[in-house]
Amino acid sequence: MRLVSKVRPSPAMIVAVMALVFAAGGVGYAASTINGKVLKNRSVAGKKLKKNTLTGAEIRESKLGKVPKAKSADTATNALQASTANNATHATAADNATHATAADNATHATAADGVSTVSLHATKTVDAAADLASPPQVPLGSNGPFSFYGKCYVSGALVEATTYIASSSNTGMFDTEAEDSGYVTPSTAETARKLQDVTAGANSFRAGDGDKDFMATDGSTTIYGLVGLAAAKNGSPAAGNGPFGAGNRCMFGEVIFG
Numbered sequence: 001m002r003l004v005s006k007v008r009p010s011p012a013m014i015v016a017v018m019a020l021v022f023a024a025g026g027v028g029y030a031a032s033t034i035n036g037k038v039l040k041n042r043s044v045a046g047k048k049l050k051k052n053t054l055t056g057a058e059i060r061e062s063k064l065g066k067v068p069k070a071k072s073a074d075t076a077t078n079a080l081q082a083s084t085a086n087n088a089t090h091a092t093a094a095d096n097a098t099h100a101t102a103a104d105n106a107t108h109a110t111a112a113d114g115v116s117t118v119s120l121h122a123t124k125t126v127d128a129a130a131d132l133a134s135p136p137q138v139p140l141g142s143n144g145p146f147s148f149y150g151k152c153y154v155s156g157a158l159v160e161a162t163t164y165i166a167s168s169s170n171t172g173m174f175d176t177e178a179e180d181s182g183y184v185t186p187s188t189a190e191t192a193r194k195l196q197d198v199t200a201g202a203n204s205f206r207a208g209d210g211d212k213d214f215m216a217t218d219g220s221t222t223i224y225g226l227v228g229l230a231a232a233k234n235g236s237p238a239a240g241n242g243p244f245g246a247g248n249r250c251m252f253g254e255v256i257f258g
Contacts (some may be wrong), residue, residue, distance in 0.1 A: 122253070123229060123251060123252070123253040124138055124140075124150075124251070124252050124253070125243070125244060125245060125249055125250070125251045125252075126138055126150075126152050126249065126250055126252075127152070127247060127248065127249060128152045128153055128154050128159045128160075128232075128247075128248035128249060128250055129151075129152065129153040129154065130153070130154055131153055131154060131155070132151075132153050132155060132160075134153065135151040135152055135153040136151075137149040137150070137151060138150040138151065138152070138252055140163065140252055140253075143221070143223045144218070144220075144221030144223065145167050145168045145169035145172060145218050145221060146165060146166070146167050146169075146172065146174075146184075146216050146218075146221070146223060147165075147166045147167075147168075148163065148164065148165055148166070148195070149163075149164055149166070150162065150163045150164070150230065150250070150252035151164070152232070152249070152250030152252075154248060155199070157201065157202060158199040158200065158201060158232075158234065159199065159200045159232040159233065159234040159248045159249075159250065160197065160198070160199045160200075160232060160250075161197075161198045161199075161208075161230045161231060161232040161250035161251070161252065162194055162196070162197045162198075162230070163194070163195045163196040163197075163230045163252065164190060164193045164194060164195060165184055165193050165195050165214070165216060166184070166186075166193060167184045167185060167186065167188075167216070167218065168186060169185065169218035169221075170185050170186070171185075171218045171219050172184045172185055172216060172217070172218040173216065173217060173218075174193075174195075174214060174215065174216040174217075175214065175215050175216075176195050176196075176213065176214040177213065178195075178196060179194040179195055179196055179197060180192050180193060180194045180195070184216065195214050196208045196230045197230075198230045198231060198232050199232060200232040200233055200234040201234060202234055202235055203234060203235040203236055203237050203238070204233075204234055204235075204237050205231065205232065205233035205234070205237050205239075205242065205244065206231065206232055206233075207229070207230075207231040208229070208230040208231060213225075213226060214226075228252075228253045229251055229252060229253030230250075230251075230252055231244075231250065231251045232249075232250050232251075233248065233249045233250070234248055235248065
């Protein structure tokens with residue numbers, strides 16, 4: 001007994017034994033004691049975390065802040081807006097082009113080098129005067145220095161409807177194939193200015209026949225046209241009064257291109 005008690009471990013032996021104890025149990029100790037209280041704020045870098053280990057439970061969405069738009073979506077929105085604006089621009093341009101075309105046509109319609117007038121004059125129906133000397137003029141329209149009128153009268157046993165041209169210009173001339181042609185000035189006799197002449201016998205009616213075209217110019221204004229309607233009705237035709245009405249009647253109408 002005395003011999004055993006005299007054997008004591010050396011200091012080196014004590015250190016070695018302690019090292020062995022810590023080596024065996026130190027890791028478990030450290031693992032069991034590392035928590036939020038031990039870690040310093042902002043001390044662990046993101047790259048130290050294992051990939052794909054964070055889940056929704058570990059993330060508070062309200063702390064993430066506003067998530068920016070994906071660049072592709074923003075680009076798509078801008079592209080759509082640009083496309084819409086571009087289409088709107090084209091629509092405006094097309095609309096303006098339409099108006100411009102209409103305006104251009106309107107300009108040409110009144111230009112000296114184009115068609116300046118297309119006149120459709122209302123149909124007029126009048127009673128026949130007792131003779132050639134007494135019928136009033138029935139105005140049928142005008143263009144430039146030229147004007148047109150009709151007369152309705154009884155000539156012997158006939159009812160006659162006659163259309164005339166007149167001019168305020170001293171340099172006017174006109175031509176028709178069916179009736180008169182030549183110079184037409186303020187002094188030209190009415191009997192030389194007929195454009196169309198129609199007669200109807202007893203109890204009959206008749207619309208104008210023959211060539212109704214005419215041309216007139218004074219050197220600056222030139223017009224072309226159709227004398228149009230000149231018709232006469234005498235008495236009571238078997239077919240009825242038609243559009244004339246009862247009695248001796250005439251109808252006039254006109255279209256002018258110039």
